[in-house]
Amino acid sequence: MLGNLWTSSRSTSEKLGLSEIELSNMREKGILKPGIHWKSSPYGQIKPWNPEAVYNVKLCTKIIEKNKFSLEMKSEIHYKKAAENYRKSKQYTDMINLYPILQNSLLDCKDENLIA
Numbered sequence: 277m278l279g280n281l282w283t284s285s286r287s288t289s290e291k292l293g294l295s296e297i298e299l300s301n302m303r304e305k306g307i308l309k310p311g312i313h314w315k316s317s318p319y320g321q322i323k324p325w326n327p328e329a330v331y332n333v334k335l336c337t338k339i340i341e342k343n344k345f346s347l348e349m350k351s352e353i354h355y356k357k358a359a360e361n362y363r364k365s366k367q368y369t370d371m372i373n374l375y376p377i378l379q380n381s382l383l384d385c386k387d388e389n390l391i392a
Contacts, residue, residue: 281332282315288331292340299336303329307343308336 289296302308313336316327362368 281334282330283333284317285329285331288333288336291333292336299329299331302340307339313339 283291285296285299289299292299294302299308299314303310303314308314308331312332314329314331317330319328
């Protein structure tokens, strides 16, 4: 007998030593695949646009161990270097060059009653 393969988010988070939010983030990032590692709960849903998930703990454990997935944030130095590199990029320059246009547009709308 296979037993119950699918367990609740709460039970899975306890078994894996993760929070339910971390499980959700792993789903959103595509680390946990739908139909393999998780699926929508077959029980009635309060919020059908945001269904509760049930998880296959055994497969979730394997993928986490296989990828040695770290839920810790990178260092502050890492993010400062990333920001510094972004400020040197063409995308940043393009965004900064749009600022005067945005500022003028806001000034143009200053006296308008935009809320009905």
